[in-house]
Amino acid sequence: MDTDQLIKTLAADNGHRPRRVSFVLALALLAAAPVSILMFMAELGVRPDVMTAMHNPFFDLKFAVTLALAAAAITISLHLSRPEASLGGFVWLLAVPAGLLVAGISGEMMMPQRLPMMTRLVGSNSRVCMTAVPLLSLPLLAASLIGLRHGAPTRPALAGALAGLLSAGLAATLYAAHCPDDSPLFVATWYSIATALVTAIGALLGSKVLRF
């Protein structure tokens, strides 16, 4: 097939309308979410005192942080699915979840505390957090990578890292409903370590599967 023939063939296929990357990503995430939710319900479940916990602003802050992280990562990864896109100012979206955490930590510092700082930081179940968040994020990570494969990221490792951040943010949102530790210090430490792990896995996988 010479190039003229190829061009003719491509033009003949112009009727085919590919879906937008955002649509495919949303579809993939919607398909994977029940898997993560089932894993969560089967192994962890919502913490028993959730009704009272909801009145604690630091419990609610966890969801604000993790959802802000997921939303920022979704926006940036969709931006990066365009080949000519550079990270640019988009990276500052990640300052939103980080800023929320910092605000939370400062807020907590100013309040009278029953527990010493180290106790709040170490928490009571950091090991569960470190295991659960990466495991819950795996189905979501796979979905994110499938969705982003539909795009054309010219920096596949970076796009993969954002898929990792995105899935860790969503997985941490689930996990936060189980986690008995509400201190922003705990979140900043252990959630971040778990998220960093998933981000690294995403970057590694992305560098392989997101090439086009």
Next chain:
Amino acid sequence: MREREDEWTGLMRLAISGDSAAYHRLLKAITPVLRAAARRGLARAGQSVDQSEDIVQDILLAVHLKRHTWDANAPFAPWLFAIARNKLIDALRRRGKRIFVNIDDFAETLADQPAPETASPTEVAAQLQGLPARQRDVLQSIAVESASIKDTAAKFAMSEGAVRVALHRGLASLTAKLREP
């Protein structure tokens, strides 16, 4: 330069809205530019420029299959060149590696077997043979025999919809095969 790129953007907008003739014109217009870029890239990397057509076809396939990532409000050229650059780097990397890996195998055979003078068929043409029969038949009918979708459907007793599906799948699997090491 500026005018040419504005024209491309206009043609691509028409193409996205369903104008296949504009799409054909656009692909024709960008091909010489892509070819020159591919030749330059190969020459700079110290590789034979006769592989440039493989790279051009690889870029055209990527442009086609990823065209939904182009934002119709943005100029077309930066998007095109980002795809082209990505494909060129990829091709140079792959070819560089292949030559490096196989240098010992080639050392003996090269001495007594001179490389063929005639241009070899492109990778796309070679991979076409490995496609499922239906996709291959449809692609060949449209590409080589210049048949329309309608004529192709009549020839193989398929519906036009089935021809369209086989055509698109064929192009997607061709691209996937080109990516295999």
